[in-house]
């Protein structure tokens with residue numbers, strides 16, 4: 213009989229009951245150090261008192277009114293997001309992929325409005341992940357995601373990530389935009405070279421294309437800057453965010469310049485739940501904390517500390533780990549052993565991390581993580597690598 217929860221995930225047999233800061237407790241009372249942060253979602257950890265306060269205050273006042281009316285929280289959050297970024301205007305969604313869909317529609321409409329209706333195609337990166345709608349899987353093209361779901365939208369041309377020549381060669385008169393993640397997340401924590409990001413901006417301008425950054429995983433402080441593209445000092449025309457901005461409440465946003473959003477007028481797009489008062493209360497609260505003086509500097513410092521410790525682990529355990537990579541608190545380890553073995557053993561030893569493509573594991577602590585927790589995580593990683601190394605040694 214089919215499970216009552218549609219079995220589209222190979223779920224781990226653990227149920228969590230409670231979380232606090234960087235820790236989770238399961239129903240058996242076991243404690244885990246959570247370096248998944250719900251896949252870069254719980255940016256401020258679990259049960260952050262300020263987020264709890266802001267959400268419950270809003271819950272007592274008003275939950276939902278629909279987008280037939282103005283929503284005060286949308287206006288304040290949009291004002292703040294546009295003041296903090298390249299963007300002039302924001303559309304709020306419930307999830308990452310919806311933010312990305314809004315980016316796709318914004319690009320198409322832009323070219324339609326500006327006399328280039330043939331520019332309907334997108335250049336995307338190999339290894340990219342943009343979500344699970346039929347359009348988003350058409351972009352990612354991975355066999356696992358697309359098999360059996362066709363026919364898919366034929367609008368995405370994939371090129372090797374970080375390869376400018378290949379990207380330029382793929383541009384045709386039908387190309388409308390370049391869409392990339394500044395650091396491939398699901399793809400295995402592979403950062404774009406900063407020069408590559410700058411070259412994408414120049415290339416987009418040269419060919420009259422829009423540049424879209426998918427910052428759904430990299431955004432909202434994860435890399436030690438509010439948005440990862442700031443490291444390269446370039447701005448996109450459109451950006452999708454989600455995950456961290458809700459701190460665990462489902463929400464996302466598509467940010468665009470006035471120019472890029474020229475066609476997104478009344479009636480062109482919508483969402484029943486998008487930008488609802490509960491989500492906006494939490495989004496504003498997350499932004500309060502992440503933009504407080506010193507917060508991002510601390511993420512950068514903590515990230516460098518963890519990065520240095522991970523590099524030391526790679527040196528110490530060459531039969532288990534191959535490389536440490538990433539930026540800020542979006543870090544990854546490419547493994548020599550199967551990444552799933554490492555993920556499982558780490559969990560048994562009390563540390564939660566996320567697998568990714570390219571045989572990598574993702575290390576995504578909450579942005580509020582402290583040095584004690586980093587010490588604890590590194591000790592668990594060290595012990596687990598020793599276990600795996602000795603196991604491999606015995607097998608050989």
Ligand SMILES: *Cc1c(COP(=O)(O)O)cnc(C)c1O
Nearest residue numbers: 307308309341342343397428429
């Ligand atoms: C998670 C993610 C998405 C999809 O977000 P959902 O909320 O699952 O729809 C899209 N792009 C990137 C880069 C992501 O990490």
